[in-house]
Amino acid sequence: MSMAAFALLLRVLTWWQAAICAFAALLFNVFLLPRLGGPSLYRPVDTARGYPLGIVIYPLSVLLLILAFPRRLDIVAAAWGILAIGDGAATLVGRRRGGPRLSWNPDKTVAGTIAFIVFGSVAGMLLAWWTRPAVQPPPPLAFILLAPILAALVAGLVETMPTRLDDNISVPTMAGAVFWGLSLATAQAWGVAWPAVVTALLPAVIINAVVATLGWRARTVSTSGAIVGALIGFAVYACTGLGGWLLLFASFAAATASSRIGLTRKALLGIAEEREGRRGPGNAIANCIVGVAAGILSVVSPFRGMALLGFVAALAAGGSDTVASEIGKAWGRRTFLIPTFVRVRPGTSGAVSLEGTAAGLVAALGLSALGLAFGLIPGGLFWFAVIGATAGAFVESWLAATLEAPGILNNDQLNFVNTAVAAIVAATLAKAFS
Numbered sequence: 001m002s003m004a005a006f007a008l009l010l011r012v013l014t015w016w017q018a019a020i021c022a023f024a025a026l027l028f029n030v031f032l033l034p035r036l037g038g039p040s041l042y043r044p045v046d047t048a049r050g051y052p053l054g055i056v057i058y059p060l061s062v063l064l065l066i067l068a069f070p071r072r073l074d075i076v077a078a079a080w081g082i083l084a085i086g087d088g089a090a091t092l093v094g095r096r097r098g099g100p101r102l103s104w105n106p107d108k109t110v111a112g113t114i115a116f117i118v119f120g121s122v123a124g125m126l127l128a129w130w131t132r133p134a135v136q137p138p139p140p141l142a143f144i145l146l147a148p149i150l151a152a153l154v155a156g157l158v159e160t161m162p163t164r165l166d167d168n169i170s171v172p173t174m175a176g177a178v179f180w181g182l183s184l185a186t187a188q189a190w191g192v193a194w195p196a197v198v199t200a201l202l203p204a205v206i207i208n209a210v211v212a213t214l215g216w217r218a219r220t221v222s223t224s225g226a227i228v229g230a231l232i233g234f235a236v237y238a239c240t241g242l243g244g245w246l247l248l249f250a251s252f253a254a255a256t257a258s259s260r261i262g263l264t265r266k267a268l269l270g271i272a273e274e275r276e277g278r279r280g281p282g283n284a285i286a287n288c289i290v291g292v293a294a295g296i297l298s299v300v301s302p303f304r305g306m307a308l309l310g311f312v313a314a315l316a317a318g319g320s321d322t323v324a325s326e327i328g329k330a331w332g333r334r335t336f337l338i339p340t341f342v343r344v345r346p347g348t349s350g351a352v353s354l355e356g357t358a359a360g361l362v363a364a365l366g367l368s369a370l371g372l373a374f375g376l377i378p379g380g381l382f383w384f385a386v387i388g389a390t391a392g393a394f395v396e397s398w399l400a401a402t403l404e405a406p407g408i409l410n411n412d413q414l415n416f417v418n419t420a421v422a423a424i425v426a427a428t429l430a431k432a433f434s
Contacts, residue, residue, distance in 0.1 A: 006021075019066045061169060076131075080172070082175045083155075087159065097109070097112075105162040116156040162410070186301060233249075243374030251287075258323040286411075295311050310423035310427050316368045320361070335352065350401025369382070384425075
């Protein structure tokens, strides 16, 4: 936690000076600190590994934040504060106070998570305010006061996920992503968009309440999944209109329908979806949160066209990936791992098949075509959405084959990565070739 004090230097250092300092800290932690500190630096997982990896990832994450935001050292400082103070406070409070455990991760406590959010928010605000003079033009005070709270909330929830992914990676990554997205928001863009958003609120409530209820009664979603799905649908309808909501519905329908195909065979092989394919809240959030964020950016930032492209690519990726996986498990004859192409049994983490890949590509084409038909993207961006969705699926398969089995990433995190990669690739291609 004390290392966050070095973030105060970001007010007087240039980005390249800060990067050199972070790189020097990385080298020190790699080669000297383990010898100086000895076993006192080791966590239980480090003892099993034989090396305190956390002390290496920490300065590396700070270095990557600096390289990612060279002109926004306030974001670097605030994300650093959330990592150091928020995560540290969660550990201290969780161990000393104990108390109720989180239902989805018994290793984490409610008190620790609240401490993460509260102390991370305060540290983020103070460091963002302190480094504000280093940014030109200075970010608005609303950003300084509100962005750290949302970033700490998102990072704190990610920190509670039951995986072996090091917090020094997940926390700054998510905090930095939230800060970046909020940095794009402008009062002018919101001033133009808010009348349409307000007009869409009532139909958004009615339509999503009805559809969520019908989905729950049809046993396509769990109770909590219906509630979360309704909230997601509400946000999408309010920000992207009926066309965006229809694309969201089509993505969900494609995923649900493919889960029901070959259900008997999947059950016999032990690879059927849990709850007979009923979608839960984790699945909905993982597959849709990037699309929701892109939809919100489309109304609060001046980059509406690029945000809607990310929205279409993310939803196409989420839907097509599920279609590819379910068709592959139902009809795939030969399944392989990427990138080794070693043959494995159907249902193995990261396994791909020719049948499943073809079905996923068809789904990506179809969902992207719907985005075009609904007026969300122009024809010139269609193929970028398809390529993005396909790239996301292959990246997810690769990570699943290497990181899911050892428990470093879980299925929900992989789904999030899939949609995030799809949106990033589509936007990058559009910026490069449009």
